[in-house]
Amino acid sequence: MSTDSPVPRRTLSEYVAELVARLGEADPAARDRLAEVVGARRARITLDGETVEVAFASGRLVVGPPQPTGRIDGEGATDRATTLDLLDGRLEVSDAILDGLVEARGPLEDVARIFQAIEILLDAAPRAPALQALAAQYRQDPGRTAAARDPVPYARRTPFPPDGIPDTEAAALRRLGLLP
Amino acid sequence: MIDTLRPPGIFDAQAGAYKDWLHVNLFDHASGVVGLLNVSLHGDPQDERSRAVGAALFHLPGQGWLGNTEVRGLRDAGIGAASLALERIAIAVEPLSGRVLASARLPDDGLELRLTAVAEAPALAVDSPVPFGAGWISWRMVPRLRLAAGSLRAGDRSFDLARASVYHDHNWGRWHWGDDVGWEWGAFLAAAPGPSFVLSRVTDRRHRRGGFPSLTVSAAGGRRTFGGPAVEIALDGVLDAPLRRFPGALAALHQDRRSPRLPARVRVSAGDGFDRVALDFRPRAAAQLIAADPTVPGYGFLHELVGEFTAAGHVGGTDLGATGLAVFEYVD
Numbered sequence: 001m002s003t004d005s006p007v008p009r010r011t012l013s014e015y016v017a018e019l020v021a022r023l024g025e026a027d028p029a030a031r032d033r034l035a036e037v038v039g040a041r042r043a044r045i046t047l048d049g050e051t052v053e054v055a056f057a058s059g060r061l062v063v064g065p066p067q068p069t070g071r072i073d074g075e076g077a078t079d080r081a082t083t084l085d086l087l088d089g090r091l092e093v094s095d096a097i098l099d100g101l102v103e104a105r106g107p108l109e110d111v112a113r114i115f116q117a118i119e120i121l122l123d124a125a126p127r128a129p130a131l132q133a134l135a136a137q138y139r140q141d142p143g144r145t146a147a148a149r150d151p152v153p154y155a156r157r158t159p160f161p162p163d164g165i166p167d168t169e170a171a172a173l174r175r176l177g178l179l180p
Numbered sequence: 181m182i183d184t185l186r187p188p189g190i191f192d193a194q195a196g197a198y199k200d201w202l203h204v205n206l207f208d209h210a211s212g213v214v215g216l217l218n219v220s221l222h223g224d225p226q227d228e229r230s231r232a233v234g235a236a237l238f239h240l241p242g243q244g245w246l247g248n249t250e251v252r253g254l255r256d257a258g259i260g261a262a263s264l265a266l267e268r269i270a271i272a273v274e275p276l277s278g279r280v281l282a283s284a285r286l287p288d289d290g291l292e293l294r295l296t297a298v299a300e301a302p303a304l305a306v307d308s309p310v311p312f313g314a315g316w317i318s319w320r321m322v323p324r325l326r327l328a329a330g331s332l333r334a335g336d337r338s339f340d341l342a343r344a345s346v347y348h349d350h351n352w353g354r355w356h357w358g359d360d361v362g363w364e365w366g367a368f369l370a371a372a373p374g375p376s377f378v379l380s381r382v383t384d385r386r387h388r389r390g391g392f393p394s395l396t397v398s399a400a401g402g403r404r405t406f407g408g409p410a411v412e413i414a415l416d417g418v419l420d421a422p423l424r425r426f427p428g429a430l431a432a433l434h435q436d437r438r439s440p441r442l443p444a445r446v447r448v449s450a451g452d453g454f455d456r457v458a459l460d461f462r463p464r465a466a467a468q469l470i471a472a473d474p475t476v477p478g479y480g481f482l483h484e485l486v487g488e489f490t491a492a493g494h495v496g497g498t499d500l501g502a503t504g505l506a507v508f509e510y511v512d
Binding site: 119 | 228248249251253289418425426428429432433438472473475477
């Protein structure tokens, strides 16, 4: 088994910077795609009340504290418990959004770009041990609260739309064999 | 028969596609709990990107899934002649006797398991490479093992495993996740001394083209394997049940796979004029394990459906009728 050095305590800024740096080392093409997808947009990210702003300037990552008067194209916010539940497969992204556990705000195109950037990171991670190690370090970060939750059996499902599918739509979906 | 892991040699041109997989199922007939435990190796052992993956998933009737997956680098895995041990999930096969030991220690996920099981009959082996997409696959399986010792704690309950059955297999080969491959496989076990049934068929990814299926029946009348056109598989309906997906990061990436069309019923019939079997499986829940290839972009989706089955037929001069617990795996 591994005998790793102590897990460092990192700020949200440091995690974002590490994510992009490690992606660049493991998969330079994916890092270039990330910068291209983000373009000139500026995003504000909040995790457990810690907020940073992220952008690319001339292809270089710029991450820092929020600027009260600065322009923001999109915002995303969640907390540690939600992040760990997502990593552990206890919560689906779509359920997290529907339940208000993940917030994403901004014009459609900009929010879509934020999620596209996240997808590039997730897609590269299986072939990038350094990114997997960073996720493990986030889980064990001594500066962040431990994950405390009841290990209840998983059987959740958040309905969408919340009031169910209209009868006519359900009939059409059933006719096409698209419903259970 | 001696079983060992089958790592690639240093001149193996397909080493990057290496897979080795130890698998155990636990069926507790008293409670209805069905458990899956596996530890697998993915990729060239000389490549630091290669991964060892463990999964321990238990379904509690009327409640849901408990358990999780564990992903490590190969250097962080304990790899023996026929054993794979991660920090929290491990399986070991004693090479000479075939005795199987398995453990899962996932307190944060409400799961603690230890078991030792002994084969009740010789393993069935397909040691020669079976074409599988651009690569190949081989396997050996023990349809039923006797639980020699075991303890299971799932959620806030401890389970008496006195009426539990165990199944074990070992798969190895060369393929990349994301290749045009899939399979349908199932282990259906009645409580001892009842019969067991093991179904397998390799397919393409869309399950439109498949190799000949195989159904092995182990019953009081002996062991019979039906193959080729003697076996028919029918997948009916669409399962309506919450799907637990692992690992979470890959589930987040593959939102399009959140509602796969999984069957609500699996019927298998086999007959060759001498013997015949009809089996009807009704899944009650499903989990999706997403396998990422560590060296080339690509993903495989392993759906584990658990539930109850009934079977009837005539094998080796003896009528058989059975009910029991099962896992049906649908991979694409």
